[in-house]
Every structure is written in structure tokens, then in C-alpha cells.
Amino acid sequence: MRRPSNTTRRTAATVSAALAVALTATACGGTTGPASGGELSGQTVTVAGVWTGSEQKNFKKVLDAFTEKTGAKTVFVPSGDNVSTFVGSKIEGGNAPDVVMVPQVGVLKQFASEGWLKPLSDKTAKSATDGLAPVWKDYGTVDGTYYGLYFKAAHKSTVWYSPDAFTQAGVTEPSSWTGLLEAGRTLSDSGRPAFAIAGEDGWTLTDWFENVYLSQAGPEKYDQLAQHKIKWTDESVVKALTTLAEVFKDKQLVAGGAQGALRTDFPASVEQVFGPEPKAGMVYEGDFVAGVAKDEFGRKPGEDAKFFPFPGVGAGEPPVVSGGDAAVVLKEGKNAEAGMRLLEFLATPEAAEVWAGAGGFLSPNKDVSLDAYGDDVTRETAESLIGAGNSVRFDMSDQAPAAFGGTKGAGEWKLLQDFLRDPSDPKATAAKLEAAAAKAYRN
Structure with a gap:
């Protein structure tokens, strides 16, 4: 059910031929940063997501910051719009990514029901609880277990x-x-x-x-x-x-x-x-x-x-209708524990502010500084999204x-x-x- 929705990904694949070129250049996935030094040195975290073009490029800046912080290498693998089919085939083939950026509540629930997901670590859950309005935790929770950390949001009102x-x-x-x-x-x-x-x-x-x-x-x-x-x-x-x-x-x-x-x-x-x-x-x-x-x-x-x-x-x-992408950790990933460390990083304002500065991004985290955004319009939409608090509602069709x-x-x-x-x-x-x-x- 991946409609080209929720964020600028809708335009990234369809509006600009230049973005298509960018996608071609990165379609095989690429490693981010040398893994020298740091607590995760020598480990590699594979991340799958729908992002293409400028969105993929800017998310890799976040992954670069994670590498600099921990020493872990990262590989981003484009999933295509049908995230569910992509992840299912990777699990079946014994080549599951460690982390998936899930663009829909319905897909997150499906992954949980299949038994594919690891619950968020206590550290990630605490950071998310402190920084996000409760409604975002609700959308990341299935049957009482917190699986999905909402990292990127859209303001669709x-x-x-x-x-x-x-x-x-x-x-x-x-x-x-x-x-x-x-x-x-x-x-x-x-x-x-x-x-x-x-x-x-x-x-x-x-x-x-x-x-x-x-x-x-x-x-x-x-x-x-x-x-x-x-x-x-x-x-x-x-x-x-x-x-x-x-x-x-x-x-x-x-x-x-x-x-x-x-x-x-x-x-x-x-x-x-x-x-x-x-x-x-x-x-x-x-x-x-x-x-x-x-x-x-x-x-x-x-x-x-x-x-x-x-x-x-x-x-x-x-x-205030929103959409968003939740980071989840797959049990079948070869380096799921390092993947959880990535989620701990994504739960911090520091991670969100990397992409906020690059543009084309809104964070649902109230602790992200508005000054991190590059222009007044984005600051205004971010402030409106955060100000809506628990009255934000996720895109209904994506549920x-x-x-x-x-x-x-x-x-x-x-x-x-x-x-x-x-x-x-x-x-x-x-x-x-x-x-x-x-x-x-x-x-």
C-alpha cells in the first residue's frame, strides 16, 4: 500500500528527471563512511526505505552522523513503494535489512503481526516518549508493544x-x-x-x-x-x-x-x-x-x-492531518542490535536536526530546535505540527x-x-x- 505520499517522496520519483538520475546512481545502495573507531567499529547496519533522490541523499547525511558517532558503516537499500513485498522477500531469502523505514501504520501493524519486529529498546522508547506527543507512540504501538519510532513527518493540512x-x-x-x-x-x-x-x-x-x-x-x-x-x-x-x-x-x-x-x-x-x-x-x-x-x-x-x-x-x-515514516528493527536482520543503536540515535534531536538543516523534512520531535530548519516557511509548518500535540491524526488511508x-x-x-x-x-x-x-x- 505504498502510495507516493506523506512527504516529498511523492514528488521525488515523479517530478524531476534529475532525481531519477540521482536514484540510478544510488539504486544499488551505498555504504556510508569508513568504520574506523567507535563502539560499533567493524559493524554494518543495513537500512531499507522508500526514499529516492534528494530524500535519500539527505537521509544518508543522518546515517553519516551515526557513523561518525559510533563507527558503524551503513548501507541504504531502496525498497520501492511496496515496502511490505520487499521486506517479505528479503526475509524469505535470508537477507533481511536491519532497519526499515515504514511509511504506513497499516504496514507496521502487518510486520508486527507477522512477528518480524523487535520491540524498541528502553532507551529508544524513553527518548521517544519524552520527545514525541503520545499520539505518535500510539501509531508505533501494536497490541501494547512499542515497535515503531516516528522519525520523519509531513503536515498535510x-x-x-x-x-x-x-x-x-x-x-x-x-x-x-x-x-x-x-x-x-x-x-x-x-x-x-x-x-x-x-x-x-x-x-x-x-x-x-x-x-x-x-x-x-x-x-x-x-x-x-x-x-x-x-x-x-x-x-x-x-x-x-x-x-x-x-x-x-x-x-x-x-x-x-x-x-x-x-x-x-x-x-x-x-x-x-x-x-x-x-x-x-x-x-x-x-x-x-x-x-x-x-x-x-x-x-x-x-x-x-x-x-x-x-x-x-x-x-x-x-x-492537522499528518503522515510519517517509522523506523523499525527486524528480528531477522544480521546486525539487529546495531540497528537498535541506530534507532536510539534517530530518537534524538541531534539526528533530526541533521536532516532539518538539509531541507525537505519535518520532525515530530518537540525537542528539535526550530532554528535547525533552513527557512521560515518550514519553521512555521514544523511549529504548527508540534503545536497540534495529541490532536494530530495520521493519514486515514495509510491506516x-x-x-x-x-x-x-x-x-x-x-x-x-x-x-x-x-x-x-x-x-x-x-x-x-x-x-x-x-x-x-x-x-
Whole structure:
């Protein structure tokens, strides 16, 4: 169920040919640093993860810091998007990595249920408990055992906009759902549709739904739906779909209308707002939009690419939906104990601050200095993520079985694309979502 999601990895594999070159150069994995001196000198830790391009390069800087600290060599092995299949095949072949960076709660739970994981050491668990909001421990825990250390996070409740478009239309950053729609219609009246929507990528539509649902229904309902403890036919789901339809059905709000949106992938949606020929004033997605706007279109985050928090819906609070990557240690790894030492390092602010300085990174660790981030926009999103504390909720579709929450052309992705195409019957869509969810959770 690895959708190209949660962080800038979504763009790393798809946006830039230059990143593809970078991946080719590192696809076989590489060793980090000479193992001379230090308590782990002579040992090698193998780490598997989905990261490619700049993300892989920057994570290797963290591994370099671990090498310098301990003397251990490290090898990073790209797993591809299907982490579960990759790890299963490596275990079966007797060549399991020591550490895996797991991008989804559902996959972490699967690994635990297979008996593949070692519990976090007491030292790692204490550092994580001290530095992370309890919700992150909850997402890393299966049946009462703490397995997954969340190291990298994404803030997926940010709406990015062109300041020029807002100035031309005479609108300001909205603070409510109603204000968001009003600002969008004013933008449209000024000659630029409100939203570039990446309907070709079903994961973006799940993110739209999750933000509306978390704000409108509240965290408790969100958790229940994420675990399928309530059905998708629940009145709260129908209400959220009805709210989302206010955007999807309005041709003033959706650049190119539904059909245009369904032909737009995520990188193209960012281009429609920040590219040389803008076609929309806003694009909703996570903090990783800033990286695309900067790297691909030369925009300066905080100057000609700005964001505001996804607004609260009705009487609801502004949502903070997140995603993230959890480090786990495999029992079958040849050097699992040294792997656990790596997790002890990753649990420290020191490790996170290495990547924070390199860019394209948010840490869920409250002890990471905001000064470690390289620009004001990243500092602002990091502060918002940390400030949300225990009200942060992990991406719902990443908590679901892959057949429902993470398969192109099926499940939630496909049904929300159908809903974008025709949002006239939220109740019928809810029924289809429940049928697909029930089948996936049963299997």
C-alpha cells in the first residue's frame, strides 16, 4: 500500500528527471563512511526505505552522523513503494535489512503481526516518549508493544496559494471553510479558478476528505472510521462528502472542472498554481508543495509561494492531518542490535536536526530546535505540527488495508475519483465506500 505520499517522496520519483538520475546512481545502495573507531567499529547496519533522490541523499547525511558517532558503516537499500513485498522477500531469502523505514501504520501493524519486529529498546522508547506527543507512540504501538519510532513527518493540512493571485482578486487568507469558498469564488471572478486539484492521483482526494472529516466530525469519529469501528455509511461520512461536494461540483472552484482535474496529477497541480502559465490560485496538499514550487518553478516559499492552515469546517477546529515514516528493527536482520543503536540515535534531536538543516523534512520531535530548519516557511509548518500535540491524526488511508486505502484504480482512491466526476449523491458514494472497506478489512 505504498502510495507516493506523506512527504516529498511523492514528488521525488515523479517530478524531476534529475532525481531519477540521482536514484540510478544510488539504486544499488551505498555504504556510508569508513568504520574506523567507535563502539560499533567493524559493524554494518543495513537500512531499507522508500526514499529516492534528494530524500535519500539527505537521509544518508543522518546515517553519516551515526557513523561518525559510533563507527558503524551503513548501507541504504531502496525498497520501492511496496515496502511490505520487499521486506517479505528479503526475509524469505535470508537477507533481511536491519532497519526499515515504514511509511504506513497499516504496514507496521502487518510486520508486527507477522512477528518480524523487535520491540524498541528502553532507551529508544524513553527518548521517544519524552520527545514525541503520545499520539505518535500510539501509531508505533501494536497490541501494547512499542515497535515503531516516528522519525520523519509531513503536515498535510496546508493550502498553498499564489500571493499575486490573491492580491489581484483582493482576497486574504481565509480562516473558515465558508471563507475558503468565498475567496475561491472571488478568485474565479477575477479570472483565475480557485483550486488546482490532482484528481488523477487518488491519494490527493483522500487527503481532501480526511481534512474535512477530521474538522467536521472530530478526532474520536476520525479514529473510529480509520479503524472501521464505524461504517462509511455513518451520517458523519455522508455529511463530510456533502461538504466536499461544495468544492467538487462548482466549476468556478475547480480548474478545468472535474474532467480537467481527473487528468491532473500532483506535480501538474502545483504547476497550475506556481508554473509559468498559472491556471489556478490555490492548491491544497501537504508541506511538500513548497519543495516542488521551489525546485521546479523557482518560487520562494514565504514570498511568492505561501500557505495558510486548512480551515475549520463549521464549528470544528482546523485539522492537522499528518503522515510519517517509522523506523523499525527486524528480528531477522544480521546486525539487529546495531540497528537498535541506530534507532536510539534517530530518537534524538541531534539526528533530526541533521536532516532539518538539509531541507525537505519535518520532525515530530518537540525537542528539535526550530532554528535547525533552513527557512521560515518550514519553521512555521514544523511549529504548527508540534503545536497540534495529541490532536494530530495520521493519514486515514495509510491506516487502512492497501486494497481499500492505497491501490490505484480501486477502493477509496477510485471511488473518490468517481465522486469528483459526479458528486451529486454523497449517500450512494458512502455506501460504495463501505462495501469496499468491509471487503478489505475482512480480508
